[in-house]
Each structure stands twice: as structure tokens, then as C-alpha cells.
Amino acid sequence: MNYYYKPLSVVLIICVLFVSGCSEKSQTQKDDENITVAVSILPQAEFVKQVGGEKVNTIVMIPPGASPATHEPTSGQLRDLSNALMYAKLGSGLPFENSWMGKIRSVNDDMLIVNSSDGITIRNNDPHVWTTPENSKIMVENIYKGLVQVDPENKSYYSQNKDEYMQELDELDSYINNTLSGYENRSIMVYHPTWEYFAQEYGLDMIPVELEGKEPTAKELKRFVDVAKKKNISVIYVQEHFSKSSAESIAKEINGEVVSVNPLAKDYVTNLRNVTNVFAENLG
Template identity: 40%
Template sequence: MGSQDKDNAASFSLVSAVFMVLLLAAATAGCTGTERQEDGKIVVAVTIPPEQEFAERVGGDHVRVILLVPPGADPHTYEPPPAVLADVAEADMYAVVGSGIEFELAWQEKIAALNPEMLVVDCSRGVDLISTGEGGHAGTDPHIWVSPRNAKIMVENIREGLAEVDPANADDYRRNADVYQGELDALDAEIAGALAESGVTKVMVYHSSWAYLARDYGLVEVPIEDEGKEPSPQRIEHLITQAKEERIRVIFASPEHSTRSAEVIAGEIGGTVVPVSPLAKDYLENMRHVASAFAGSSGP
């Protein structure tokens, strides 16, 4: 099949999926609306698992959160099933990451078209975005949530959105956000202390997911991928030399990506590959785990 045929097939598949969603949403709209009225909950759609925690902590008992990209799925390629999109068609609010994550580049406008009355909240509003040369990320690094400081901004944007769609409970959203943002402040201080004490200055990763965390705490991220592609043999040799010279003994890879080249480099430097995911749902605990792993990544 030629590239044009593949593009046409993909477009047809996408149109078919959206058409199925429209039919399913129309068939279930009355039932879903009734359920919302009975339980009184605001329905909030989010793209990734960390946002799910943000929305649930701010919204508390007042919200039901729909997660579009589940744990373990790759936001670069994932397509939500029609049943999930039909659920989103009844949502009151969609909290988008907003920083150029590929799932949203492909799906945000289509989701908004399914539910024109839904409030779309840009969680990246107010975040200092990092520019990249990768066109697939629309010129910015999309992984804004890996910085607890950015997470505070995202939480505030979600709070403002919830207060807009549900002003009767705005005070509760403010109190919940204040508590959670305090926990994020404590996490920020904890990570800063652990990394400063470790003396680590560089971390080698398969996929460049941690640039915002690195910026906050004075680290340099060394990615194995070359502009989103598997590294060439020459690049692998260069990374092996760099790791040996800079005493890097741990390579970090997320379960959403291949670890093959990371394992090759680790084998040559006598190191290990440690799994860390930027997409784990338990945000606070996951970030503590990541910081601890980074702090212990330099060898003698």
C-alpha cells in the first residue's frame, strides 16, 4: 500500500470512528444526561493520567473524571475507542494538556465538535514552554506535567474551569486546590533537596520526557532517541563514550517506548535500564520515585 493509500485509509478510519461516536452519543444522550442530573456530578474529561489526579483532587466528590489515554498507552499514537468518545460527548469540561501532545493535536478539534457546549480548559496556560525542533510536538516539548511547579499551574487552570462550569461549588474547588498545591510545594522542595544532595547533573533517557524537571533542578537530559527516532549505530557509540566519561550508570526508559537501544548502551557501560513513566496516575508518588531514581543514577 502506498503512502497516499495509507493516508486515505487512516482518514476513512477516523471519519468512521467519529460517525460511530455521533450515533452512540445520540442513542445514549438521554440516559447519560439523566444520570448526571441524579448524581449531581460535573463530568470532566482529561487526556493523561496525571491530569486525572489533578482533576480528582480539585473536584473531589463533585466530579466524575473521564481519562482518554489510559496508563501504558502512548499519547503519540493512541486512539480512544468509540465508547469513550461517546462519554466525552456528554462531558461538561475537557482539560487539555495544551502543550502540543500529539493525541490532542489529532483529536482535540474532533472531540470539541462532538460536544460544542463543553468548556475546553488549556492546562498549559501560564507555563513557560520549552521549544524543540521536533515538528511532531508543534515546536514545544509537551511534557509540562513532569515539573511539580508546572503541575501547580495546571491545577489552578483546572480549578478555574471547574468554578466556571459549577460556580455553586467554587469555594470547595478553591479549598481543594490550595491543599493539593501545598502538597506540590512540599514535593518540589523534596525533589530539589534529593537531587542537590546527590550531585547528579546529567540523566540519560531513552525518550526526552523530563526536560521540564531537568530545567527546574539544574539537570541536563541526555536523550537516546534522535529526533524521535531510533539512534544510529554512530550515535549509540557516542552515547556509550559519553556515559563512560561522565560516569552515567543508569539509563531511564518508559514502558511506553522501546528499551532495545537503552539495553545495548547499558550492557556496554556495565549499567542498568530503570523504568520510569511520566504518565503514571499516582502523580505525587511517581515523581518521588523518579527523583529518587535520578538521584542514584551516577556511578563511581
């Protein structure tokens, strides 16, 4: 009897081990799956990456080269949102979010919506809150809390990443303060008023050429030329997706130049250091 049942027992043991192995492999695959987080702009994607590390995939709704004022989400982006566990909206009045958050919510009712700007004082309806390290630290904290809510098992991992990145942001803040200190001339002229939070944080006088989203009139351009000469300004700062004609007109009249600075670069720390260096060079 034992002779006949022994092979059957071996087969059963092999089957059990096989099923157990498959189950363990399946569980491992499940554990290794990244969670998907959607954001509105590239700097937020950097914040999610710094906190979420290898455990998070990011969907950026306003891709490089697109305008935050006019971009419309593609069908592919909306389809990808159906797999997201969390959407970190900017929450500070970004035109894209004003127009599309209702649609974004409807695509995935179960998706956690996190307001990255919660706790930041919004000034003059200006959405560009991410342009200072202090505001970015608040955004990172909000993103961290959202990640812990949707993925509590990895709280300690997210916490360690967050603390390390917060230190980088503190170092960036010190770098900006040190780099911009000591200049008597504190005025910068920009086409689009992107840098208001930055200017107020570091004691700069930002003079925007664009007024409430409108091109300046010929009379206003003349006034900006006079202001630039009076304040010894030789550079007009612009960013992509906005007309440069007015900035170029002013630069021509003051024998100055037009310089591009990008507030939407993904590598947040490196970019803000570069922008600071550009401002400092021209303040000097």
C-alpha cells in the same frame, strides 16, 4: 357537610405532601449529580480529582498502557464525551491532541475546553510540562478556574481542595530539591526526552538517546556510549511504549542497566517522589 369533605381534604394533603416529597427528592438527586470532566492523560485526572473531589467524575482519553503518540479514542470514549461539561486538554503539543482535538470538539459543542498549560513556557515543543510541581501548580489553577466556570455553586469547595493540594505540590518541590541537592554528578541519560522540564528545574543534565523521535544510528550509539563513560553514567532510563533496544545496547557497553520510570502515573505526588529517589540513587 364537614363529615363528607374531611376525608377528601386528608387525601389532598397527602397528595400534596407526596408530590412535594418527590419534588424535593428529585431536586436532591439533581444536586447530588457529579459533573463530568474529560482529560487527556492520567496526571491531569489526578489534578481534577484533587480539586473536584467527590463532585467530579473524570474521563481519561489516553488510558493506562496506551501511548500518547499513537492512541486513538474509542467509540465509547467519544460517546462518554457527550456528557462532559469540560475538557482539560494538556495544551502543550501532545500528539494525541494534535490529531484528535477537532473531533473531540465536534462531539460536544457545549463542552468547555480548558488549556491546562496556559501560562507555562513550552520548551522545544516538548509536551511533558506536568513533570515539575511548579508547572503542575499552574495546571491545577487552570483546572480549578474551569471547574468554577462550569459549576460556580461549588466554588468554595473547589477552592479549599485546590489550596490543600497546592501545599502538597509545594512540599513535593521542596522534597525534590532537598533529595537531589549535593550530588556532583548531575547527568542522567534517558531514551525518550520526557524529563527536560524536570532536569532544567532541578539542575540536571538530561541526555536523550532518541533524537526527534528517531532511533539512533550505530554511529550515534557509539557516541552515547562514550558520553556515558565520560560522565560516569551507569543507568539508562526508559518508559513504557518506547523501544528499549538502543538503551539496552548502551547499557551493555557501559556495564550498566536499564531502569523504567513512569511519567504518566496517576498518583502524581507519590510517583514523582519515587522517580526522584531513583534518580538520586543512581546519581550517587
